Amino acid sequence: MVEGAIHAGGCLCGACRFEAQGAPLDAAYCHCRMCQRSSGGPVQTWALFPEARFRYVAGRPAVYRSSDWGVREFCPVCGSQLAFRDADGVSLNTGCLDDPEAMPPRKHIWCESRIRWFDTADDLPRE
Ligand SMILES: [Zn+2]
Ligand SMILES: [Zn+2]
Secondary structure (H helix, E strand, C coil), X not given: CCCCCEEEEXXXXXXXXXXXXXXXXXXXXXXXXXXXXXXXXXXXXXXXXXXXXXXXXXXXXXXXXXXXXXXXXXXXXCCCEEEEEECCEEEEEHHHECCHHHCCCCEEECXXXXXXXXXXCCCCCEC
């Protein structure tokens, strides 16, 4: 059995619901172009879980292979971007959590493609 609190989340329309258990392995703001395009916003925030601690409890996401190393999962009804999955595990998009404040980002990644009109007021590491 995996220990730890259950973190529930899902898409805008409610067709896809997921649960992640315990503390995330990592959490970040991603400023890469793929996250910008898929989210439609300047940045995507995610929290990484091992596959064994993430599952869908309602609905089945559509899957888009966005690169050789990973896929993006989204609701086929409303289009909400739910998660990115690669060899490291499942990175759920923290904006989809019922309580997004439970998983604050710990760092910024892909800062070379950060949109210059967008920044956040924090002292987190910037990669
Ligand atoms: Zn939906
Ligand atoms: Zn990204």
